Amino acid sequence: MADYTQMWTELGLNHDNHNALLENLGNAYQSIFMTQENRPEGMSYFDFVMSEAHGLRIQELREEQEAGRKIIGSFCVFVPEEIVLAAGCTAVGLCAGADFAQEEVEKVLPRNTCSLIKSFFGFKLGKVCPYMEVSDMIVGENTCDGKKKSFEIFKDMVPNFYQMDLPQTKTPMARQMLKHEFQSFVEKLEEMTGKSISLENLKQGIATVNAKRQALRRLSMLRSADPAPISGLDALLINQIAFLDNPVRFTEKVNALCDELEIKIKENKGAKSSDAPRVVISGCPMAIPNWKIPSIIEATGAVIVGEESCIGERGQRNLTDDSANNIDGIMDSIVDRYFKIDCAVFTPNQERVNHIKEMSQQYNADGVVHYGLQFCQPYIMESFSVEKQLEKENISVLRLETDYSQEDMGQLSTRVEAFVEIIK
Amino acid sequence: MRLAGIDIGSRSIELIVLEDGKVIHSKQAESGYNPIERVKELISDISYDKIMATGYGRGIVEVAFDFPTVTEIKAYGTGAAHLYPGVRSVLDIGGQDTKVISINEKGRVVKFEMNDKCAAGTGKFLEMIATTLGYQTHQIGSEAQKGKEGIEINSMCAVFAESEVTSLLAKGCERNDIALAIHQSVCKRAVGMIRRQNTSSPLMFAGGVANNSCMAQLLEESLGENIIVPEKPQFVGAYGAAMLAGLL
Numbered sequence: 008m009a010d011y012t013q014m015w016t017e018l019g020l021n022h023d024n025h026n027a028l029l030e031n032l033g034n035a036y037q038s039i040f041m042t043q044e045n046r047p048e049g050m051s052y053f054d055f056v057m058s059e060a061h062g063l064r065i066q067e068l069r070e071e072q073e074a075g076r077k078i079i080g081s082f083c084v085f086v087p088e089e090i091v092l093a094a095g096c097t098a099v100g101l102c103a104g105a106d107f108a109q110e111e112v113e114k115v116l117p118r119n120t121c122s123l124i125k126s127f128f129g130f131k132l133g134k135v136c137p138y139m140e141v142s143d144m145i146v147g148e149n150t151c152d153g154k155k156k157s158f159e160i161f162k163d164m165v166p167n168f169y170q171m172d173l174p175q176t177k178t179p180m181a182r183q184m185l186k187h188e189f190q191s192f193v194e195k196l197e198e199m200t201g202k203s204i205s206l207e208n209l210k211q212g213i214a215t216v217n218a219k220r221q222a223l224r225r226l227s228m229l230r231s232a233d234p235a236p237i238s239g240l241d242a243l244l245i246n247q248i249a250f251l252d253n254p255v256r257f258t259e260k261v262n263a264l265c266d267e268l269e270i271k272i273k274e275n276k277g278a279k280s281s282d283a284p285r286v287v288i289s290g291c292p293m294a295i296p297n298w299k300i301p302s303i304i305e306a307t308g309a310v311i312v313g314e315e316s317c318i319g320e321r322g323q324r325n326l327t328d329d330s331a332n333n334i335d336g337i338m339d340s341i342v343d344r345y346f347k348i349d350c351a352v353f354t355p356n357q358e359r360v361n362h363i364k365e366m367s368q369q370y371n372a373d374g375v376v377h378y379g380l381q382f383c384q385p386y387i388m389e390s391f392s393v394e395k396q397l398e399k400e401n402i403s404v405l406r407l408e409t410d411y412s413q414e415d416m417g418q419l420s421t422r423v424e425a426f427v428e429i430i431k
Numbered sequence: 432m433r434l435a436g437i438d439i440g441s442r443s444i445e446l447i448v449l450e451d452g453k454v455i456h457s458k459q460a461e462s463g464y465n466p467i468e469r470v471k472e473l474i475s476d477i478s479y480d481k482i483m484a485t486g487y488g489r490g491i492v493e494v495a496f497d498f499p500t501v502t503e504i505k506a507y508g509t510g511a512a513h514l515y516p517g518v519r520s521v522l523d524i525g526g527q528d529t530k531v532i533s534i535n536e537k538g539r540v541v542k543f544e545m546n547d548k549c550a551a552g553t554g555k556f557l558e559m560i561a562t563t564l565g566y567q568t569h570q571i572g573s574e575a576q577k578g579k580e581g582i583e584i585n586s587m588c589a590v591f592a593e594s595e596v597t598s599l600l601a602k603g604c605e606r607n608d609i610a611l612a613i614h615q616s617v618c619k620r621a622v623g624m625i626r627r628q629n630t631s632s633p634l635m636f637a638g639g640v641a642n643n644s645c646m647a648q649l650l651e652e653s654l655g656e657n658i659i660v661p662e663k664p665q666f667v668g669a670y671g672a673a674m675l676a677g678l679l
């Protein structure tokens with residue numbers, strides 16, 4: 008990696024902390040990803056992006072900034088990327104997949120806060136996330152109570168914090184509210200850039216994002232092959248990188264990888280043996296570098312064939328219809344697309360269980376692992392009914408509740424191994 | 432054919448050797464600080480054709496001796512199903528964790544639950560409390576059976592429960608009565624786990640704590656049914672591992 012010290016200094020990163028983070032990340036990546044067998048060649052691009060996630064990619068973003076683009080950071084798949092692109096801005100997902108500066112965090116947040124929230128506070132307080140620092144605006148959304156209330160504290164830590172309200176039900180009233188919020192978001196972006204968003208801009212934004220979703224969809228569908236042509240870890244990594252990389256280039260690379268996987272499938276070559284138990288993982292999003300549960304699962308010899316998660320299918324399924332011929336119509340289509348996201352903060356949320364069932368059929372799964380972050384009320388509460396309903400259909404479920412620490416690795420491995428023995 | 436099963440738990444290691452399905456050796460040792468050495472000693476004077484390791488420490492012997500391994504959940508499930516055909520669930524209270532395992536008609540494990548990262552309700556917990564009360568570990572059950580009901584232990588955490596016990600002692604409560612209360616609280620947790628999993632009967636009570644007659648009695652009372660306690664309940668996992676070695 009080139010020397011980016013100056014850039015990191017300009018961004019205000021804390022060198023010691025940041026170096027420590029990079030070192031941990033690099034080691035984890037080596038031991039989790041690079042030790043896998045039968046990796047597709049196309050993964051080398053994603054390995055490269057990961058190795059340059061804090062380097063070259065940030066440099067690119069800064070160059071975009073110099074050329075007049077604004078960088079919009081967000082925490083949730085409800086923040087519409089097509090609108091960000093239409094405004095001539097770039098969207099980045101602020102990942103929050105590792106503990107950092109925990110002591111500092113616990114001075115400002117209660118201990119019983121989910122790891123994800125603690126993590127983005129830790130990244131901010133420890134000054135280690137270049138994406139957060141490079142963002143011209145950070146969008147926080149009112150989803151779970153944890154995020155909503157923690158944003159009250161977070162907003163004073165970052166300049167240009169923008170809060171987006173979100174509904175919690177799927178009623179017509181709620182849809183109206185979402186539309187209102189998306190419209191306000193349009194206005195905010197227009198104010199920031201000083202340019203108004205045209206119909207053409209919106210259509211272009213939709214085209215780019217839809218192409219990305221289609222590529223990810225293609226990747227998902229290829230995983231229904233037996234043996235699965237790619238490991239769950241690699242597929243998760245791609246889904247994680249979807250939030251950081253340039254969308255057009257990313258789409259090309261995913262499609263190129265899919266071409267390779269198609270050949271592998273024809274040759275009957277899999278990432279794991281063909282008798283590997285197949286698992287769908289469902290629940291809270293897994294942000295970079297949270298590879299904990301997937302690596303435990305795949306270390307048993309099982310293969311993950313789908314992620315029912317926001318960093319996965321929940322976030323990427325459904326395209327945005329771009330057929331309308333006026334801005335209001337297009338806004339309606341965007342709202343319709345996002346309104347279908349079946350996040351556990353909504354009630355009722357039966358669609359999600361239906362999707363888990365569909366996915367386990369589609370990908371021929373032998374079982375479902377439900378992943379809940381400790382103290383995440385929405386997903387953990389929902390996991391009980393998910394388990395009940397899936398078991399009614401004879402789908403085996405393992406419910407796991409964990410955080411980002413490594414303390415419970417032994418326990419988790421035993422549980423996961425025992426589950427894999429059951430579904431084998 | 433000689434089949435061996437070894438269960439490396441956090442507190443103790445059990446070894447069983449079967450010849451044509453019959454137990455010809457059963458040995459137990461404390462895990463101590465160097466379980467690999469203990470395992471070496473245990474297997475030094477026995478012979479076997481196949482071996483399978485299980486338990487919390489199975490990973491270390493997989494590396495050290497290249498033994499095939501299976502989780503304690505499958506080992507206990509399989510062991511129980513072979514010892515008592517028709518058994519449909521197992522409660523295993525061991526040194527550092529508690530498990531509830533559901534078994535289907537065919538003797539296969541279909542579901543399980545394990546207690547969380549905490550020691551409360553495990554063998555280690557009873558051991559700690561026995562020390563606080565001034566009993567030997569093996570005595571605490573029979574002493575509790577002499578106790579009177581009436582005390583309630585409120586803490587679900589091992590450390591807090593211990594200080595609760597200390598303050599009960601300071602208040603002048605009888606040791607027997609406190610011991611009973613402790614058993615009741617462990618029993619309540621176990622029954623909670625069993626109920627949550629909605630297990631079928633009959634239930635086998637296995638693991639080291641099943642040697643404790645007070646626990647078995649309280650469990651029967653609260654579940655309102657007879658439970659099976661095998662002769663050497665701490666060997667069920669090793670036995671299951673040996674049976675599974677036969678399938679290799």
Ligand code: SF4
Nearest residue numbers: 082083084150317350
């Ligand atoms: S889980 Fe809900 S809150 Fe989290 S990213 Fe997904 S939609 Fe947003």
Ligand code: SF4
Nearest residue numbers: 121123151153291383
């Ligand atoms: S994981 Fe759960 S608690 Fe944490 S931010 Fe997401 S929805 Fe909220």
